[in-house]
Amino acid sequence: MSTDERMNPSNKFVLMKDTRGYSCGRCRQRLFPITINVSEIQFQCPACQRVASSPGRPYEGSCNNTADGRVSNVVQKYRNKFFGCHDRQNSDSEKPNSLNWNPSPLQSSSSPSSSRSDQRPRKRALLIGVTYKKWKYRLKGTVNDVRNMRSLLIESFGFKPQNILVLTEDETEPNLTPTKKNIEISLQWLVKDCRRGDSLVFFFSGHGLRQPDFNRDERDGFDETICPVDFLNEGMILDNDINSTIVWPLPEGVTLHSIVDACHSGTILDLVYVYNREKDKWEDNSPPNGTRKHTNGGLAISLSACEDNQMAADTTAFTEKGMNGALTYILIEIVKKHPETTYSDLLDKIHATIDDVNNSGCLFSRVLRSMFHNKILQKPQLSASEPFQVKKKKFIL
Incomplete structure (x- = not known):
């Protein structure tokens, strides 16, 4: 170095x-x-x-190695190709939600036509599912999670397919493989040039781990991480890096939702407030050493599969059609049935569903049966960059 x-x-x-x-x-x-x-x-x-x-000028021109040029080029090749059930004809007929938003395809900030859409709210999503096909601890439900989340964004929240970027190991385009480098570039793309009225979504389904905190900015003494497909060689992505990449830049009027279905994901965005569901209060999670973790005026909200010291289930307990992450499957089913749900009701229903599965004696994967003794031992967690009224604010992406 x-x-x-x-x-x-x-x-x-x-x-x-x-x-x-x-x-x-x-x-x-x-x-x-x-x-x-x-x-x-x-x-x-x-x-x-x-x-x-x-x-230097690292984002100059249209080089495919830049965060904007490379990913935007991939998006143009990829748009409407992922999952055949959403072809371009059907996708273009999707109606936007009540925001009366008429988005245009992703464009470089230097594009002459970009100014026409600058004053309109935009929606953009990054969906990542990592299977770890070549590792013995392979996950089987992550691609299903991505497929289901993508459908939810399009059908329930008015996202356009061309504004949803998907990284999975099933993709044929090398730049869409969920490697550490591709994920880091895609995270930058997600928040690039965001402005008032934008709604951003970061979704990750895969393995999550934790490691000792050497910067003394974690109250529990551990950094939480997500694992790219190549993490054994390239390393994990720390909560510190996720925070500085997609939380710091959020300007006033921009909302970011993060949904992370992984083990040890409770504070994966390092947001400074964590909601205590049992006490119905926001608790301080700010770094004890004063390190910056806040936004630039925007709002970041994170829904995590479990608390930092817990594991999350990849399970068949909910459907016979295949494996799914417990948080992703339950959340999507609740939102479809209760589209006007508040954050408080959403959390309560997620917890109640997990309790019902545990009490019903449903068996899931053989590995999880031995680890959890036929129980899904996870408590999904809500955190945010600033407190809000959980019982009144509706869950809208």
Whole structure:
């Protein structure tokens, strides 16, 4: 790893550069750009908050290696191709929701026609399902989760297929494989150029793990992670990195919903408030060392499959058609039956459904039967960047 010669003189913050990007020379945190112009790119460390600069213009032109150019190019090839039941003719006939939104396909911010849609609310979603086909701890329900979530967004919330990016191992396009690099680029795409009125969705179904917190910004002493398909070689994606990539940039008027169906996913976005369902109150989850975890004025809401110290089920308990993540399947069924549900009712119904499955004696996968003794031992969790009225605010994506 080499040291970049450019630094911010006032902060004495040195950038460390390797083949995967920049990191803080002091904290070794992965860095993501906060300001980009012709002559330089500025980074801010999520741990020590220092800012440094590096030469270059990483998002220039239409190169397929850029966050906008590469992913937008993939989207154009991919649009309306994933799952044959939603061909272009049917998708274009989908009616938008009550926002009276008439979105256009994803465009580069430099496109002359982009200004026509700048003043309109837009919806954009990133759906990731990781099966880990070549690993012994393979998951079988993640692609089903993605398929079901995509249908929900289109049919119930007015998302356009061309604004939904899917990463799974079933995709033939290499850039749509859920590798660490592709996920990181896609996360940047999700929030790029977002503005007031936008509704963004991040969905992940796969393995989640946790590791000791070396930055002292976690109240429980652990960082939560999601596992890309190549995590055994390239490493996991930490909650710190997810927070700095898709939570920090959210401007006022933008809402991000994260739905993560993975083990140890309770605070996977590192949001500063966690809802205690039993006490009906928001609890402080802000970093004890004062590290920035808040948005830039927008609202981030996360629904996680379980608490940070729990495991999540990949199960056949709900349908004979195949495996599904427990949170994803239950959430979708509830929203379809109760489209005007509040966050409080949604949480209560999810917990009640899990209790009903446990009490009914339904058996699911052989591995989970031995681990959980025929029980789904997970408590889905709600967290947010700021408190809101859980019993009054409706769940709308």
